[in-house]
Amino acid sequence: MVNETQQSCSASSGSRSDGGSSSGSESSKDNSRCSTPVLDADRHERLREKMRRRQEAGDKWFSLEFFPPRTANAAVNLISRFDRMGAGGPLFIDVTWHPAGDPGSDKETSSMIIANTAVNYCGLETILHMTCCNQTKDDITGHLQKAKRLGLKNIMALRGDPAGEEWEEEVDGFNHAVDLVKHIRSEFDDYFDICVAGYPKGHPEAESYEADLRHLKEKVFAGADFIITQLFFRPETFLKFMKDCQAIGITCPIIPGIFPIQGYHSLRQLVKLSKLEVPQEIKDVIEPIKDNDAAIRNYGVELAVSMCRELLDSGMVHGLHFYTLNREVATTEVLKRLGLWTEDPRRPLPWAVSAHPKRRVEDVRPIFWASRPKSYIYRTQEWDDFPNGRWGNSSSPAFGELKDYYLFYLKSKSPREELLKMWGEELTGEESVFEVFTCYITGEPNRNGHRVTCMPWNDDPLATETNLLKDQLEKVNRRGILTINSQPNINGKPSTDPIVGWGPSGGYVFQKAYLEFFASSEIITALLKVLKKYELRVNYHIVNVKGQNITNAPDLQPNAVTWGIFPGREIIQPTVVDPVSFLYWKDEAFALWIEQWAKLYEEESPSRMIIQYIHDNYYLVNLVDNDFPLENCLWQVVDDTFELLN
Amino acid sequence: MVNETQQSCSASSGSRSDGGSSSGSESSKDNSRCSTPVLDADRHERLREKMRRRQEAGDKWFSLEFFPPRTANAAVNLISRFDRMGAGGPLFIDVTWHPAGDPGSDKETSSMIIANTAVNYCGLETILHMTCCNQTKDDITGHLQKAKRLGLKNIMALRGDPAGEEWEEEVDGFNHAVDLVKHIRSEFDDYFDICVAGYPKGHPEAESYEADLRHLKEKVFAGADFIITQLFFRPETFLKFMKDCQAIGITCPIIPGIFPIQGYHSLRQLVKLSKLEVPQEIKDVIEPIKDNDAAIRNYGVELAVSMCRELLDSGMVHGLHFYTLNREVATTEVLKRLGLWTEDPRRPLPWAVSAHPKRRVEDVRPIFWASRPKSYIYRTQEWDDFPNGRWGNSSSPAFGELKDYYLFYLKSKSPREELLKMWGEELTGEESVFEVFTCYITGEPNRNGHRVTCMPWNDDPLATETNLLKDQLEKVNRRGILTINSQPNINGKPSTDPIVGWGPSGGYVFQKAYLEFFASSEIITALLKVLKKYELRVNYHIVNVKGQNITNAPDLQPNAVTWGIFPGREIIQPTVVDPVSFLYWKDEAFALWIEQWAKLYEEESPSRMIIQYIHDNYYLVNLVDNDFPLENCLWQVVDDTFELLN
16 A cells, blocks of 8 residues: 555455464454464364454454565565564454566565465465456456465455556456456355455545445445455544445445554655545644654654544444554554554464465474474475375375575575674684574674574574573583574473463473484484483484484384363374474575575685585484473483583 | 184184284284384284294293184173283184184174174284185185175184095195185285194194195195194194204294193093094093093193293294183183283273274274273274274264164173172162162172172273272262263373373373263253353263253364373374264263163063163263363362252
């Protein structure tokens, strides 16, 4: 919106989704994230169902609109914004259709690919906008088929802008949004949830406010499931519109579009595009402070909060749709002040669930990709089934190769210069690598005063849970046990535990202690001797880049390392150490040394050769302590190893 | 054998089986029972593999030979003998082919059906004998196909007895066991494990001992996997035979057939049939005590033990095959004295695993049939898959109807007169029914001095585990909460716990407390009020015979009530409370009132009408306390209910 053209200021609507259905006491907590592990392939709900349930439960909700980025770097940033804003619990997000940006293409900046990323890689219920004018039916059908294939389930059906000044209706063409709604229903039956735009002041091109209401009714009767409105400046504008809609028989949900004013220029541009008039009382406030961005934003937040309160208090509004302009601060602030921003510490599963409908029954993953869920999703995107079918019980998984490190949703958020500051402009030996790992663990600045906030294997700072192990991790990294993944053992903590909890409330979660690291062959030789003492208690896999592989895993069976017991349900075991997929992970884990680290340096440079040496000669190790009720013995294993080395 | 004819005194051999494969430290513990949950459909092992592994591990083993019973009542007894003797850990049992008894038919006394029952209902690795003379190829092929269909995997290939005195070889017919071996291999490839008979003294009809050895070699080279010998009286007889076999190139396992002398007459009959000669030193002992059965049996045990010791000590013998004559005492005594009888308290799963190869991946069952596993196996015998496929995650199970209460392997071990003594010759009201339940729980005699050792829902005395709940169970049964199934909560006991443990060692087992009972509608009304207080903690299903059903199970999902966590494996959850299958169980549970109890009495008799009244008016209830780490609250639920009633 806003930076598309007039109808871009309508927002989006709902379709069925990821399967985050929940039951009982939690049914009112749906948001864009899957809220409960779903064990039944047939029980997934559509966005319109979630909306209805939230309304019935009296829960208020919000949604967020974004436009596609203009550059690949901006795409990387947008995806991390999705992750951050997704954490606040939107019921859905929507992505506008940008006709000038090749919106249906495979470009990383296309509407289609951004929506695809939001669904599949960020796990968000997502609506894709689509405009129809100046496009053939075949084009449109092609876009819709592609959207369906990618796992998108919701379409915001819009007319879009006529190409020239003198637009004429085409016979048999798409002339209005209603044509697109009809087309979707006739070609795709009830597959998509469809949203349409409503104009509280009437569409600027409409003959009259009443005529525009009739157009809206047509769109709804053609099959739209709900309405999102263009922005407006006064709550009474929306409330009157809503009553007028109801009066002519529109009964579907109508969601007000909220535009927190964020700056003088964006407001002016918006007003121009949407042909809306800014009320005098707002102009009066803004003009005097037009050069003070912070002041305008504060005012915008204030105004939005007060308008939203009035809307919610009317009892007629259950959800609010925010035009974010791809910015975080203002919208987040409004939502927090309204009490709608709910960073639910509860996770449906220990890992981020994808919202692709095909993956909605996915309930187990290897632990290896814990910090790289997007890479895991990418590498398994061609699977028809998710465990148990495809892997799990020793059936062979077939992971896609990871050659596409350039893909924007797999890239590091940090640019090269920052990475060099964190990981060292110049390495002097393996020890300087140990230091980088150690600084990442401790959070202390490195010798040049920079904090190490990410590693090739983990684009985010240490997880809260890993923090529980910080002291031990620091000690071992200093000595060359270069840890990239770990979890403490947990013996029956409540599923609502803020740090290690996940799944429905009333349950208990468990973990086996896990430690994964790179280490030199000297350390491995000692480690193997030590492991003999722990033969039955500790399972291990040790592998180098050439695939030399040492393990005591019985029969290549997966070892469950995270599980939960819940009222009235089967056991859920979402994380396993799987010997087969470990060999796929191994390729990726070793490659990250080169792709993300070594390549920061000149070819043949000493720094690059140090990383290359580690890549060529170190081993990747994972250890599981099976005796989860006892004290974690893995630190003892490591201590014994160091002792043997001395 | 013995009571077939001469070659019936050879015993049987091995085939692949139930899938009780285990790994690592347990591989030397194979016996006829599945020793470890198998999670991989492709990893099941053949009897010959088990035998090889036991030999490599230096473990000694035994096997047991039975003949088919003559009457249906004897079949019931034989099956419970299978269960009892199976508990001692035989590597396999075998069932002789009784040509005069229609051995391939569906009669409950046929060799085929007895072997089928041993495999499918008792979970025993089983060899079916088969004789070939006087039968057409088509007959034989038909028998083998049927055996395969029923899940039998091992055949003991024998010639059998010629029909008349003047037997002549038939051209193209089966004249020798070797013909049958060849036929099995040509028609069924490597599907069956094949065993053949060896004669330590030479077959009585053979031209010479040496000629007989050559025949044996032919049988082995035609595809037999191992040899079981005719009985013999002196260890040196066997050891010489074994050396002679090896000398001519027979390298497969040769298992000595052991016949503990159990009585004067059976010995005489055997000698006549097998044309063996009893050594003078044995005759000298037996003749003077020929009328003293106990003395002869003691002598027989002594003799067998000493012979077995000598065989085992020779280092050439790894397994012993016992001709039981369908009796328990002597063989069990010999085995115990040899230290081979190992009542392994470890169970692979909490329920008895079927040895049918199709069921080898079965790893979850509803708790309802816990005391009626044979009925569960019967009702699910037509399933192609076992959970998760067929039921589990709300896919609909299709249980066969249970109309066949007469089937010998589903019948009570106790005859009608005994049941009447236990359950009352005459009932005076519902209270006398409460009394029967209470006496079953307490183990104390009823008012007529008879102990109640079984109930319609449980043909065995109270399980050791249930004993943990005895005091509470007694209290509630006295007051009309008529319990038929229960388990305590368990929060992580070692998998080797002698009472509640199961699965591989080094693991931990868990349970949610479970209680299942019949109760009057008055009690149910109060119970439902009480359950409101426990809404999230306790899941319940309450149903009457008409199918009126009250539950708080979320979305009809199964509730896992038993699970285990093991080193290097996925979580195993072998028992669930499944809302769908509960409705199938309900039909069976209510029908047992009528079929097993009411029908003991005359039609229209007051006793029968009392049972009929309970059947028509009571509810069947199951309760699960989801909070397994806390103290079981189900007793409090029941107490609250009684309090509300007062």
